[in-house]
Amino acid sequence: MNSISGIDLRHDNLFPTRELLAAGQTDKSIAAMLQADVLHRVRHGAYTYAAHWNELDEVEKRMLVAHAVLLNARAPVALAGPSAADVFGVPVWQMGEEVHLARLDGKAGRREAGRVEHRGHTVCEDLTIRNGIPVTSGTRTAVDMIALADTEHALVTVNGLLHAKETSIELIQRRLESMTYDPHTLNAPVVLGLADGRCESAGETRTFCLCRRHRLPMPIPQVEIRNGSGKVVARVDFAWPELGVFAEFDGNVKYLRLRRPGESIEQVVLREKRREELICGLTGWRCIRIIWADLHHAERTAARIRATLDGLPWAA
Incomplete structure (x- = not known):
């Protein structure tokens, strides 16, 4: 990777304009490095290497942008809502690219290019530090997601926080009860009534919501499969x-997550197929496989699940 003379990059490969200028760069040379695809502008006043940016996935890019916002913040703030969830490594589904911040000085929050500030009463237990980054706690993040999003979008992240042991239903309920009345949290009982930390991904939570929405029998998440000796040999999503x-x-x-060192994707797929055959052989159950595209055709997918549950063939 190319280096820029005089710049000592931190572990996040992020540096503001002032550091480039202090190292002897000029507006003209910065523009030239952008044109040459050596630098990438993360947001106004903050840059990283273009090669580094291109290596990041969607979540990592959001986190780097969030860090850039923190570097240039002119008021005491912490990452909040979906931006905090990214730091915790839990799922966020379709919450946009804006960086969400909790304003800690009690002053009115504001919305500007790429960032949203939220004002609210914040207590000590609402804040924590992760990898040197100030964020709202898992419990406060869950509460904020309930206020910011509809039931399904909020549930994706709340389930992730529960699965990661960053909070609990009891802690979320206690924090909600201690807060001043907020009409945006009226759906909290619905979210918490559905919340289940056994759901490990956004896709699993959304599948769970699909079953509820279409009045299908509700599945049990993360069911263990045992062999004749009682040993757990597999676990299924639902x-x-x-x-x-x-x-x-x-x-x-x-x-990609299931791939073992030195194993190709084809080998992973074959291993997963053998695992499915083992489960079917031990239990006699039928298998339904659901992908993201199926969630975009909820009616058709619900009909397929219902037919399988009834022991019927699928409709063409």
Whole structure:
């Protein structure tokens, strides 16, 4: 990777304009490096290497932008809502690219290019530090997501926070009860009534919501499969044991996550197929595989699930 003389990059490969200028660069030379694809402008006043930016995934890019906002913040703030969730490494679904901040000085928040400031009463337990970054706690992040999003979008992140042990239903309820009345949290009972930390991904939570929305029997998440000796040999994303059906959600990165050192994607797929055969052989259950595209055709997917649960063939 190219280097810029005089610049000592931090671990995040992010540096503001003032550091470039202090190292002897000029507006003209910065513009030339942008044109030559050596630098990438993360946001106004903050840059990184273009090669570094191109290596980042969607979440990592959002986190780098959020860090750039913190570097240039003129008031005491902490990352909040979906921006805090990214730092915790939990799912965020379709919450936009804006950086969400909790303003800590009690002054009115504002919205400007790429950032949203939220004013609210913040107590000590609402804040924490992760990797040197100030963020709202897992509990406060869950509360903020309930206020910011509809039930399904909020539930994706709340389930992620529960699964990561960053909060609990009891802690979220306690924090909500201690807050001044907020009409934006009226859906909290619905979200918390559905919340289940056993859901490990956005896709699993959304599949769970699909079943509820279409009045299907609700599945049990993360069901263990045992062999004749009682040993756990597999675990499935969802199951309807009494109906003899299990479901697996195949997300965009599932097979990358399952890949072992030196293993190709093709080998992972074959191993997953053998795993499915083992589960079917041990239980006699039928398998439903769901992908992201299926969630965009909810009616059709619900009909497929219903037919499988009823032991019927799928409609063409």
